[in-house]
Amino acid sequence: EAGVAQSPRYKIIEKRQSVAFWCNPISGHATLYWYQQILGQGPKLLIQFQNNGVVDDSQLPKDRFSAERLKGVDSTLKIQPAKLEDSAVYLCASSFTGGRNTEAFFGQGTRLTVV
Amino acid sequence: GNSVTQMEGPVTLSEEAFLTINCTYTATGYPSLFWYVQYPGEGLQLLLKATKADDKGSNKGFEATYRKETTSFHLEKGSVQVSDSAVYFCALSSGAGSYQLTFGKGTKLSVIP
Numbered sequence: 214e215a216g217v218a219q220s221p222r223y224k225i226i227e228k229r230q231s232v233a234f235w236c237n238p239i240s241g242h243a244t245l246y247w248y249q250q251i252l253g254q255g256p257k258l259l260i261q262f263q264n265n266g267v268v269d270d271s272q273l274p275k276d277r278f279s280a281e282r283l284k285g286v287d288s289t290l291k292i293q294p295a296k297l298e299d300s301a302v303y304l305c306a307s308s309f310t311g312g313r314n315t316e317a318f319f320g321q322g323t324r325l326t327v328v
Numbered sequence: 329g330n331s332v333t334q335m336e337g338p339v340t341l342s343e344e345a346f347l348t349i350n351c352t353y354t355a356t357g358y359p360s361l362f363w364y365v366q367y368p369g370e371g372l373q374l375l376l377k378a379t380k381a382d383d384k385g386s387n388k389g390f391e392a393t394y395r396k397e398t399t400s401f402h403l404e405k406g407s408v409q410v411s412d413s414a415v416y417f418c419a420l421s422s423g424a425g426s427y428q429l430t431f432g433k434g435t436k437l438s439v440i441p
Contacts, residue, residue, distance in 0.1 A: 217371070246428060255332070255417055255431030256372070269428060304372065313427045314360050314379045319372040 215239065217320035219305050225326045231293035234323045238286070238307030244268075246317065247280055247290050248304040256304055262288065295327045330355045334418045334432035341408055341439050349403040349435045351392075351418035359422035361385075361394050361401040362429065366415045375403075375416070408439045 218237040226232050238245050243264050248256035259278065260270040265285040273280070277296070282288040292299055302322040308315040335350040353359065363375040363385070376385030381396035390405045401418060418432040 253433065255419075255433050256429070257431070258428045261428050306372075313421050314377070315427070316374045316377070317429060318374075319364075321371040 217305055217307055217318050219303075219320035219323055221323055222321065223324045223326075225328060226295055228297055228327050229294040231291065232295055232325060233289050233291045234303050234305075234325075236288045236290070236305030236320060238288075238305070239318055242307035242309050242318070243285075244308045244310065244315075244317075245282055245288050246304075246306040246308075247288070248306065250302040250304055250322070252301070259290070292325075295325075297327050300325060300327045330359070330420060330422055330430040332418050332420055332430055332432035334416075335435050337415075337434070338436040338438060341437070343410055343439055343441050344407045345439075347403070347405040347408045347412075347437070349416055349418075349437070351401045351403065351432060353399050353401065353418070353420050355399075355420050355422045355430075357422045359420040360427075361392070362419040362421065363390070363392055363401070363403050364417040364419055364431075366417070366434075368414070372417065408437070410439045410441055413437055413439045 245262045247259045250256040259273045261268040262282045280290045304322045306317040306319045308317045331354045360379045362377045364372045365375045376387040378385040378394035384393045392403045415434045415436045417434045419429045421427045
């Protein structure tokens with residue numbers, strides 16, 4: 214079974230530039246998550262999709278971050294403009310149903326460095 | 329709100345030593361509890377989980393028991409191996425309608441031969 218695919222693996226940009234990350238979840242998984250993991254901290258949820266609808270984006274900084282999952286499959290996360298504090302690993306995860314006991318499967322992440 | 333507090337690292341142990349990584353939580357409702365592991369160069373993967381009080385999750389020699397009275401979910405292994413070197417994250421899932429994981433900060437474990 215193919216896992217969660219993310220690209221790129223690494224990205225270095227200057228502050229105020231824009232960047233986009235792509236995620237392809239496990240086939241058949243309805244729920245997709247984007248997490249931000251700052252060095253030395255645990256992952257923090259940015260946004261959760263159920264199919265192509267947003268379930269929770271309460272922690273997404275909407276003035277600069279946006280995400281979409283147009284066809285209910287793959288997803289993109291964009292940052293525009295980037296700030297130094299956005300340097301982090303961006304993790305995509307998916308689960309079959311999004312229920313309380315459901316296991317989430319994670320991709321390897323995209324490491325973003327803003328200089 | 330929900331939060332997870334886990335033991336600060338890094339932790340360095342000799343091979344075959346006993347491991348405990350403490351984890352306590354605060355949650356609304358009735359959470360499910362998880363331990364995720366991140367091996368070097370790999371993504372997060374589920375190690376074990378428990379979904380109700382007194383449940384014990386176990387996998388690969390690791391165990392953790394859901395203790396509602398102490399709001400804890402400590403990870404233990406009787407004899408660690410070099411291959412267990414990784415970062416371990418305690419997490420919970422709780423909410424009303426949208427269940428998402430709240431993670432602790434992670435504990436880095438290094439096992440030396």
